[in-house]
Amino acid sequence: MDFGLTDIQRMVRDTARKFAAEEVAPIAAAMDKSAKFEMSLVKKMGELGFMGVAYPEEYGGAGMDYKCYAIIVEELSSVCASTGVVVSAHSSLCCDPIYKFGTEEQKKKYLPPLLSGEMLGCLGLTEPGAGSDAANQKTTARLDGDEWVINGSKIFITNGGPAGVAVVIAVTEKEKGSRGLSAFIVPTDSPGFRVGKEEHKLGIRASSTAELLFEDCRIPKENLLGKDGDGFxxxxxxxxxxxxxxxxxxxxxxxxxxxxxxxxxxxxxxxxxxxxxxxxxxxxxxxxxxxxxxxxxxxxxxxxxxxxxxxxxxxxxxxxxxxxxxxxxxxxxxxxxxxxxxxxxxxxxxxxxxxxxxxxxxxxxxxxxxxxxxxxxxxx
Ligand SMILES: Cc1cc2nc3c(=O)[nH]c(=O)nc-3n(C[C@H](O)[C@H](O)[C@H](O)COP(=O)(O)OP(=O)(O)OC[C@H]3O[C@@H](n4cnc5c(N)ncnc54)[C@H](O)[C@@H]3O)c2cc1C
Incomplete structure (x- = not known):
């Protein structure tokens, strides 16, 4: 391991530091007070490649490495932790599983709008009874013809309010325990999906932390991420x-x-x-x-x-x-x-x-x- 930064990593750090100082720092306190994220930042960060740093250019990413991603989150968080987590949850929790476990078709469909910052992503794992004990899921998904039907709720979901896509974990075979969980790509304009309560928080107040509600939410069969049973x-x-x-x-x-x-x-x-x-x-x-x-x-x-x-x-x-x-x-x-x-x-x-x-x-x-x-x- 090289303890220093490569020329590219240094350039990424300098760009992120400048952006943080000029665009984020001046509005960080106001965003914290109003508990509202300035969504134009997402567009600007998308243009700079920050929303898809560590993903290949063929899917609309910046084609850099995960260290560059860590550097960007670090620099943004040094002036505004809300901005840091908006990028981190979007990238690590939504783009990463789609990139790693998605089919070529899923990657081509969902990654370009996510990696460009046109759309925000989130991960719905936590439920009222499933926090540290994440396998204790109650949200269910059952196949009905060519569609999965999801019922249940997720809480405390970062980017839950504005997200266009959620990666959601749900029970497909209850008797199999953690091996009976599956992951799904849920576009948030799917029928039966809605955003519930937005939390009021001690910190990272500008980032959205929301409840996701699934009431006979229907998504296409092909939106299963990975194999049935791979969710955990x-x-x-x-x-x-x-x-x-x-x-x-x-x-x-x-x-x-x-x-x-x-x-x-x-x-x-x-x-x-x-x-x-x-x-x-x-x-x-x-x-x-x-x-x-x-x-x-x-x-x-x-x-x-x-x-x-x-x-x-x-x-x-x-x-x-x-x-x-x-x-x-x-x-x-x-x-x-x-x-x-x-x-x-x-x-x-x-x-x-x-x-x-x-x-x-x-x-x-x-x-x-x-x-x-x-x-x-x-x-x-
Ligand atoms: C602002 C915010 C944003 C979040 N964003 C997301 C998100 O984007 N997506 C998502 O899915 N979730 C998200 N979460 C949920 C978060 O990951 C959980 O809150 C966290 O994992 C803890 O779960 P819990 O709150 O149910 O606490 P609990 O699991 O009930 O834990 C309570 C306490 O008990 C301790 N404890 C529990 N089990 C053990 C054990 N076996 N041994 C020792 N100690 C234990 C815990 O460490 C903790 O101190 C978010 C939460 C917050 C507050």
């Missing part, structure tokens, strides 16, 4: 890759918080000196910078392993676990460096602090990451 495998494989995106989001939020704390520590004067002159403050900054660097190495390693076609599930779990913990620490310490000014919304660190928490929860909680990691240590 598709969900777990998808989450392995998705965790790299969330690790990158956590890393970006942490870096954004550190950047703000460093700048403020040089400006704010107390006892006749800038805060940066006090050892207590220097140590906070040094510890956070070190943890962020370690989180970055773990995240980029997992992305590099995915690009190299290696098994990377344990490494992506490690990256997400550590980056999320780092994110919590860096955002908490950033507020401490700012003192009272960090607690009010004049500066972005209070938003970063609220945004940080979700990285310990979605795409598998930190406890679930530890289960994944320890399983790799103890299983024969």
């Amino acid at each position: 495998k598709i969900a777990l494989t998808t989450l392995d890759g998705g965790r790299i995106g969330i690790a990158a989001q956590a890393l970006g939020i942490a870096q954004g918080a550190l950047n703000a704390a460093v700048a403020y520590s040089k400006e704010r004067v107390q006892f006749g000196k800038p805060l940066a002159a006090f050892q207590a403050i220097q140590w906070k900054l040094a510890e956070c910078a070190t943890d962020i660097d370690a989180a970055r190495l773990l995240t980029y390693r997992a992305a590099w392993m995915k690009d190299a076609g290696m098994r990377f599930g344990t490494q992506s779990a490690m990256a997400k676990l550590f980056a999320a913990e780092t994110c919590m620490k860096a955002t908490r310490e950033a507020i401490q460096v700012f003192g009272g000014y960090g607690y009010v919304d004049e500066y972005p660190v209070e938003r970063f602090y609220r945004d940080a928490k979700i990285t310990e929860i979605y795409e598998g909680t930190s406890e679930v990451q530890k289960i994944v990691i320890s399983r790799s240590l103890t299983s024969d």
